[in-house]
Amino acid sequence: MYEDYTLQSFFHSEASPWWTVDKSKDLCQGRLLKAFVPHTDLIPNVLIPESRGEPTVHDNINYRIEDFSVANPPSKPKLPVAAAHDYPGERRFVYRAKKRPVVVVSLGGPDIPKNLRPGTKPKWQTAPTMLVAPYYGSEQTNLRAGWHGALVERIQRCEYPQYMWEKLPINNPPRESILKFDHIQPLGKHYKSFEMTDYVLCDEALKILNDWFMWLTSNKMSSKGYLYTIREYLLAINEE
Numbered sequence: 760m761y762e763d764y765t766l767q768s769f770f771h772s773e774a775s776p777w778w779t780v781d782k783s784k785d786l787c788q789g790r791l792l793k794a795f796v797p798h799t800d801l802i803p804n805v806l807i808p809e810s811r812g813e814p815t816v817h818d819n820i821n822y823r824i825e826d827f828s829v830a831n832p833p834s835k836p837k838l839p840v841a842a843a844h845d846y847p848g849e850r851r852f853v854y855r856a857k858k859r860p861v862v863v864v865s866l867g868g869p870d871i872p873k874n875l876r877p878g879t880k881p882k883w884q885t886a887p888t889m890l891v892a893p894y895y896g897s898e899q900t901n902l903r904a905g906w907h908g909a910l911v912e913r914i915q916r917c918e919y920p921q922y923m924w925e926k927l928p929i930n931n932p933p934r935e936s937i938l939k940f941d942h943i944q945p946l947g948k949h950y951k952s953f954e955m956t957d958y959v960l961c962d963e964a965l966k967i968l969n970d971w972f973m974w975l976t977s978n979k980m981s982s983k984g985y986l987y988t989i990r991e992y993l994l995a996i997n998e999e
Contacts (some may be wrong), residue, residue, distance in 0.1 A: 805852055
C-alpha cells in the first residue's frame, strides 16, 4: 500500500498496518470519518441581503455575495427576514463545502453534565464538538486539478508541518491524499454531522499524529521522536 521511503512505510506491514480495522463505531482520536467540511478561502465571502422578492413577503429575499474585509465590514442589513434572524455584530458568510475524509485529531473534552447546561443558555456553549483534519485528493482526475507534483514530493518527505502525505484505505485501490493540518476545524459529535468508517490509526501512527500537531503549533520537534528521525532520513536521501 505504501511505497518505500514514505513515512508510513517505516511502520506499515500486513501484521501491523498503519490503519487498523475497528468496527466498534466508537469515536476516538485517529478515527477516519467522512464529513462535509467547508473549504477555507483566503478571503471570506459574505452574504448581503438586497431586496425582497415581493414587497410583502418576508421569507423570500434576494442576496448578493461579495468579498469580506474585517477592516471595512458591510453595514448591518436593514431588511428583516423571517427565516434568518440578525444578531448584533454577526455577519452571514458563504463557504464551499465538500464531503471529504477527515481524521479525528481531538475528541474535544468530556461532555458537560446536564445540570451545567440549563435550557436558558445557548446550546452552542456546551454542544459537544471534536477537532478534525481534512484530506484532499492529490492526484489529477477529470473532476479535480490535482496538486503540483514537485510540491507533493516535498510533502512526501515530511518537509512542511501543515501537510502530511497519505494513502487512505477507504479507496480501492488506495489513492494519494494530503492531510492539511492547517485546516483543522471543529465538527459536531452528532451522528448527522459525519459518516463513520471502520479505520483507526495504529498506536505508532497516533504518536506521529500528536508529534506532527505539536510541530505545527510550536514549530518545534523533539529530536528523540520517530517523526524527527524519519524526516531527517527522508530529507537526506532526497538530497543525494
